Amino acid sequence: MTTTPALSDQQKKSLDDILARLKDEPGPLFPILHAIQDELGWVPDETVPAIARALNRSRAEIHGVITFYHHFRRHPVGKHMVQVCRAEACQAMGCTSLEEHAKKTLGIDYHGTTADGQFSLEAVYCLGNCALSPSIRVNDDIVGKVSKERFDEVIAELRNA
Secondary structure (H helix, E strand, O other), rough: OOOOOOOOOHHHHHHHHHHHOOOOOOOOOOHHHHHHHHHHOOOOOOHHHHHHHHHHHHHHHHHHHHHHOOOOOOOOOEEEEEEOOOOHHHHHHHHHHHHHHHHHHHHOOEEOOOOOOOOOEEEEOOOOHHHHHEEEOOOOOOOOOOHHHHHHHHHHHHHOO
């Protein structure tokens, strides 16, 4: 079982600010969760009680939404999130060898983060870029027609940035 770091005072203040700003908006849960993840990089379990209180919902409801949607992360991740598409079109165009190359190049498996904290690796099941398979998403950018060589170029660019 891995433990996650406790929220710092600054992170708690950010959480309070997000809740104060968004709790009275229509349908506030998703905007709140997105804002927390944008601010902290993940949605810590420690935030669930505060969100539940602010929205007058149960902790189980909040936890259920966070765990149902794969977009929300419950653990710290690297500076750069690398996602390899594993949908059918990408599989047909070689994503299996690409994902093995990605794991080997980064030295981590899915759901892992490199020791230097620069990269996390995740599998996703459709980036909507089927015509340019295989595809990856790095942070918010989708890259298509990714060969092993193109993958190495993308990672090198991020390391040198």
